[in-house]
Amino acid sequence: MATTAIYPGSFDPVTHGHVDIIQRSLKLFDRVVVAVTQNLSKRPFLPLEERIFLLERVTEGMGPVTVVSFTGLLVDFARSVPAHIVIRGLRAVSDFELELQMALTNRAIDAELETAFLMPSGRFVFLSSGLVREIWQLGGPFEKFVPEVVADHLRRKPRGVENDGLPGWAGGGWTGGDS
Numbered sequence: 473m474a475t476t477a478i479y480p481g482s483f484d485p486v487t488h489g490h491v492d493i494i495q496r497s498l499k500l501f502d503r504v505v506v507a508v509t510q511n512l513s514k515r516p517f518l519p520l521e522e523r524i525f526l527l528e529r530v531t532e533g534m535g536p537v538t539v540v541s542f543t544g545l546l547v548d549f550a551r552s553v554p555a556h557i558v559i560r561g562l563r564a565v566s567d568f569e570l571e572l573q574m575a576l577t578n579r580a581i582d583a584e585l586e587t588a589f590l591m592p593s594g595r596f597v598f599l600s601s602g603l604v605r606e607i608w609q610l611g612g613p614f615e616k617f618v619p620e621v622v623a624d625h626l627r628r629k630p631r632g633v634e635n636d637g638l639p640g641w642a643g644g645g646w647t648g649g650d651s
C-alpha cells in the first residue's frame with residue numbers, strides 16, 4: 473500500500489530549507505501532502521492563497537506532492553487524508569523541545585500518528601521563514617534563502633513601513649511562527 477506522509481507548517485514563506493525537507497520526504501514516502509495551516513495565532517505575513525500558490529510553483533515537477541490547506545487539529549486532518557505519518561524538519565537542538573511537545577501531544581490524541589523528523593542539509597540549518605521575513609523587511613539579501621519564484625514574489629510585495637529598525641513587520645503584519 474502506498475505510504476502518504478503529511479508535511480504541515482506555516483510556510484510563511486516557503487524557504488530552501490522546506491524544499492530540502494520535501495525532497496528528502498519523497499525519497500522515503502510514496503506521496504507527500506504539504507499541509508499549510510490556516511490557523512496561525514497571529515496574522516500571517518503572506519495570505520494563505522499566496523503561501524499555497526508559491527508552494528505549488530516550487531514543488532512543480534518534483535513528483536507526487538500535493539499542496540493543501542487545513543484548519544483545526546493536525547490529527548483530524550491526518551485522519552481525513554488518510555495518513556499516519558507527519559514530517560517535521562529538525563534544524564537544531566533549539567527546535568527539539570517544541571517539536572517533541574507537538575509530536576507527543578499529537579500522539580496522545582491519536583496513537584496511530586507518528587512524527588518523523590528529518591534534518592535538512594547543513595547549508596540550511598540556520599534558515600527560517602522568520603529570518604527571511606526580517607531580512608526582506610529590512611531590505612537585505614533575502615533572495616539567497618528562498619526559491620526564485622518566492623524571491624520574485626517578495627520583490628514585488630510592498631514593504632509597508634520601511635526599515636524602522638524594529639524586528640518584525642512594523643506595518644502591522646506578521647509576528648507569528650518561525651519555521
Ligand code: PNS
Binds near residue numbers: 480481546575
Ligand atoms: O511551520 P510551523 O508554524 O512550525 O507549523 C506548526 C504547525 C502548523 C505544524 C502546528 O501549529 C499545527 O499542527 N497546527 C495545527 C493545530 C494543531 O493540531 N495543534 C496541536 C498541535 S500539538
